[in-house]
Amino acid sequence: MKIAYFSPLPPQRSGIADFSAELLPELAPLVDVTIFHSTPEAISASLRSQFEIAPLDTFPDRQWEFDLPLYQMGNSALHAPLYKLLCRYPGVVELHDFVLHHFMEQQDYRRELGYALDVTAVWAQRSGRFVPDRDTIPLNNRVINSSLGIIAHSDTVARQIRALNAEVPVTTVPLPVAGDATGDMRAELGWPDDAVVFAHIGQITPNRQLETALRVFGRIHADQPQTRYLIVGQSLGIDVHRLIDSMPDVVRWIDFVPDLQLFLNWINSADVVVLLRHPTTGETSSAGLRALRAGKPLIVFDHGWYAELPNEVALRVPVLDEAELEKAMREMVNSAEKRRRMSAAARSLALSQHSARHTAERVAAFLAQRF
Amino acid sequence: MSAELQPENSDLEKLAVVTEEPFRSRVPLVAWFRTKWLNVAARWYIGPMQHQQNLFNEQLVRQLREYETRLIDLDRERVASTRTIAELKVRLQQTQRRADSLAQRVTELESAESDQEVS
Structure with missing residues (x-):
């Protein structure tokens, strides 16, 4: 063929x-x-x-x-x-x-709006009475x-x-997903060996709900002092310093990592990856797949592609439900055995299916x- | 041309209606006198023209909207036709493949038959 x-x-x-x-x-x-x-x-x-x-x-x-x-x-x-x-x-x-809306904005946008919607939408957009929602109108x-x-x-x-x-x-x-870590960066962090490290990996955007995750982490850290939070990724419009200022020793932000191998090694420094998205635009998270390949259990919101992840590799919590998110994060802190089991399953899934x-x-x- | 009259930003349906701007003046009674004078001297002349212009604009906007609706319909039909042509092209190539394969098979059979005749 x-x-x-x-x-x-x-x-x-x-x-x-x-x-x-x-x-x-x-x-x-x-x-x-x-x-x-x-x-x-x-x-x-x-x-x-x-x-x-x-x-x-x-x-x-x-x-x-x-x-x-x-x-x-x-x-x-x-x-x-x-x-x-x-x-x-x-x-x-x-x-x-x-969702192809951002791409279509750079093409013949009104033609695409007309094709997907109707003439009323085109005229309303032209007059400024209608601003099409990029997340809900996929074009x-x-x-x-x-x-x-x-x-x-x-x-x-x-x-x-x-x-x-x-x-x-x-x-x-x-x-x-390809590529394996060659080591980890935990020594650079200077955190105790027995620290349970949660991580945010990839770009920091409003839909990645870092603020929610850190708020929940703050509550957990208050009575689980061995917990830490690692943030690896470039901020796009989020004031990360404001979010982490109150927890300087236990939350660390590593900005954009241009080298893929180094990025994989940073992922490998975590115990659990917190991969929240809301709203989701139908994406399959390559950062999430890299985490699975590195053998990292995930905590995700229960929608979109994330809802398709098997229980063996991800704890799924209802969208924006902080109480359930806290419960899931505590579950991971409290059971090293569960983390080990999920880690092996994550790696196995990535190698066999991805x-x-x-x-x-x-x-x-x-x-x-x-x- | 002011920003709100740029075609890119304009609400054509609203702009199509020509309306009078009332006279204003900081000097007392000037606006009132000008309005009265307009009523006497020019309204009989301007009124029908304004009416005619509004009718024309309304028709024009309606026509434009109809044309754009038709363009969208044609665009949708074109996409459907292009897809049908692509589907037919695939079928045609499949058929061509089968025909080539059959032709080759026939050639092989003919060649085997002539070999038998010779022997």
């Missing part, structure tokens, strides 16, 4: 570019892949040595050489060139973000309705897609089914 493959690729800075770089070598033995890209000469040498990489604008003339196009679509401007082709030459779409309708098949990364997103268009074939394929090979096999099977 011959596949025309469209995606951002390294050195472009995007999670989807990294995803493709990991997926492609595993996909190559299963299907015949030609990559189409706007700047083939900029793509990493290792990919160029393994695949034919053609300029994006040559695809229309070559479309008959391929059985199917496969588009990696996400909510960032990097996808603009392939989005145009996706609309003109539909194929199978791997949808990395259910993914054109992508979904155009596609010959959609690959989602969670059953939650697959259900949301089916609710919008019951006819388009949809499958769920786990997002792969490997690039497993993902590639599932993607190839869906492509074969669609052709």
